[in-house]
Each structure stands twice: as C-alpha cells, then as structure tokens.
Amino acid sequence: MSGCIFCKIIEGKVPANIVYEDEMVVAFWDANPASPIHILIVPRKHVPTLNDIPDGDAILGHIGDVAKKLARDLGVADTGYRFFINVNRGGGQVVFHLHAHLVSGRDMGTKFIKAAIFLAVGWRKLLKKLGSNG
Ligand code: AMP
Ligand code: ZN
DSSP: OTTOHHHHHHTTSSOOOEEEEOSSEEEEEOSSOSSSEEEEEEESSOOOSGGGSOTTOTHHHHHHHHHHHHHHHTTOTTTOOEEEOOOTGGGTOOSSSOOEEEEESOOHHHHHHHHHHHHHHHHHHHHHHHHHHO
C-alpha cells in the first residue's frame, strides 16, 4: 500500500536490516529497539491490524513459526523472549501494517533496581558498622 512504511521496506524502497524473508513474511530489526534483540515479523501482504486477518488464515501460525526459528537462531529460545502483536491505537499500535514483535535481551530496568537495592543495603550495613565501632 502506498504510504505504508513496512510495504516500502518489503518492496526494498526503504532500507531495513532484514534478518529473514520467505514468500509470506519479512523480518527485520526494529529501528528503535526496546531491548538488545527487537525484531519485527511482517506479512508481505498489507493487512492493517490483527482484526483484519480472517479466521483460520495461515499467516499467524507462520509468523509464530518464524519467531521460534529466529529465537533459536539468536540463542534466546531457552533463556526467553516476548512475542506480541499490538492492535490498534489503544493497544499501542503505531504502524498500521500488521507486525509481530520478537523482543529479548538484557533487562536494564531490573538490573538497575537490583544494583540500587544492593548499594543501599550495603551502605546501611557500613554505616551501622561504623556507628557500632565508634
Ligand atoms: P507498533 O507500536 O506495534 O506499531 O510498533 C511499530 C514498531 O515499528 C516500533 O517499534 C518502531 O520502532 C518500528 N519502526 C517504525 N519504523 C520503522 C522502520 N522504518 N524500520 C524498522 N522499524 C521501524
Ligand atoms: Zn503496508
């Protein structure tokens, strides 16, 4: 569809870091990754949202198969990843060409909170020790 950024990527008119493609889908790295691994799996056919996929259509199962394969290839199949589709504005959808997100990698938010708790507890222990010594 003209004006659709993902159609342009599929047609090769807009550059993208494509990691996988076949007759049904194209998968490429997200331009604004939420995590170290963030890939979008996009049907070649322009379909705006999940709601527009007819019941029983093979595309969703195929997108799932591609996600599993990419997760294996990237070494996160066992450690874990998120696989989701945002639907319409209220569901966080910004690009209205159906796409599934495959997201995995370091969770910096959790690591930061853990480090902050570790430092706070350590600091309290040190102050307590200094207080009991003096
Ligand atoms: P959503 O919110 O589910 O519609 O997700 C759209 C995603 O597309 C966002 O994560 C964007 O960072 C990503 N995106 C938008 N434009 C591009 C682009 N030209 N190449 C790669 N990813 C893009
Ligand atoms: Zn499109």
